[in-house]
Amino acid sequence: MIRPALPASVVIREVGPRDGLQAEAPLPPASRATLIDTLADAGLRKIEVVSFVSETRVPAMAGAGDVWSRVRTRDGVRYSALVPNRRGAEAAVAAGGFGALQAFVSASDGYNRKNVGKGVEESMGDVADVIAVGSAAGIPVEVSLSAAFGDPYGDPASTAEVVRAVERLAELGAAGVSLGDTTGMATPTRVWDLLAALAERVTGVRLNLHFHDTRGTAMANVLAALQAGVGEFDASIGGMGGSPFAPGVNGNVATEDLAAMLLGMGIEVGVDLGKLAAAARLAGELVGRELPGHLGRAPAEGEA
């Protein structure tokens, strides 16, 4: 066979400080800021750092403003905040300094109701509100479309429904859409089929893919998406991650594992693997458990 064409470079959007930590016991704001700084220092150029969500529903994300004020922001890094609605968007804009806001909605009703207690239609209204607030403030809004590859809580969204949702998000003015395999149900063929359908119908939307390794398929799904031309992926340092409302569904693809594979394939990522491995160790120390990322436990080449 001929080696498939692959992107020359890939952007990793680091979501560990938000998607990773949100399911953990709350950490002190200073520790969260230190982790963010360590990730920026490792070369990551897009980092989701906080979320402006209900502090009672997601206690680990409380204190967003406090964390954000402690981050030693650096040029060239786009820090973003996850916001659920107009109120969250306004809080993020008031905090100042974010390069992007991240809104979210599910591709299917079951997961949306489980996640935010309302239907997809109502959440699309929230997304429109966030885009309006971001637009007024001159801040681009990207949207995470969760459960795009399956939904354990109800009927999964069909390919046509996911395509239509991405179209709607583009019409609403989303600067990018992240297709989330929230519960780790994607397979490479589902990835190829969905991306092919999207390529046919939707143009001009920057896609990001967000895989969870619940069933061990995240890296294979990344490879499938790379072959379909996707050049941006969410990842979480150490492989932390999972919704606090979906117990057992843990593990974003680990930033350091993803970066190592991409670099090993000759794809430019712009990160320092040694510093990423150190960041993964720091994340594990902060949350007090061995994280699922592989690289930190692999022997160094030359050692074994």
Added chain:
Amino acid sequence: MIRPALPASVVIREVGPRDGLQAEAPLPPASRATLIDTLADAGLRKIEVVSFVSETRVPAMAGAGDVWSRVRTRDGVRYSALVPNRRGAEAAVAAGGFGALQAFVSASDGYNRKNVGKGVEESMGDVADVIAVGSAAGIPVEVSLSAAFGDPYGDPASTAEVVRAVERLAELGAAGVSLGDTTGMATPTRVWDLLAALAERVTGVRLNLHFHDTRGTAMANVLAALQAGVGEFDASIGGMGGSPFAPGVNGNVATEDLAAMLLGMGIEVGVDLGKLAAAARLAGELVGRELPGHLGRAPAEGEA
């Protein structure tokens, strides 16, 4: 993009009772036989059950004849034994009933010396001896070519050297060659490049690929190999595995994770996922630790 062509069916060669258990504390022969029976009952049709190696060097594999005599062999399952040399092959033939013998040699000298204390040339002689014994007994001999994608103990084998090794094994009469990523250093591009070079130079050798998940890349490497037309993979129940002489290099690709991904992609595998998951739980109970396979820890669809 167009969805790449994939094999319609894949054979999983289960190596858990051998490659998996060899690095664990020794288990009672009855337990090892029960695990083998459970794997056959789950639908696996090629199982490496024992090895006839030095009992002092690999104590967990002692008692091969005892284990094998307890297995309730069933029609349609090809049970194989790993053998290092003429003496091991003769012991396996004397034990009787094996459908194949598995010989082994490394693609590079560093790993070969670490693994068996001699150079590749000398080990090629052992492989020839095993093939001669198998041939005389009417038993096909397949060969595992380890460190085919990298060698942490010395200069890695080049693509040309791996191709030449496969050619030699074919000339010696190997019924199949398993390319081993023994220390988890392969990437999808290395897989594509090596398989493309092999397809050009070597014909008529059935290839199997053997990936370790040391760096989290095993399933992506499987996907790459599938696209290159490979239709057989080694896997280990629960993701057990690793050489007792390469500490830290643990984790064959987990049988249940591999089977689930393949089935999810519409590829025929011939196994019962529920029974495989039960076999993975049994393996974890026998070795007394949580194994790295993902499927056993993933929530059932409908639960989360």
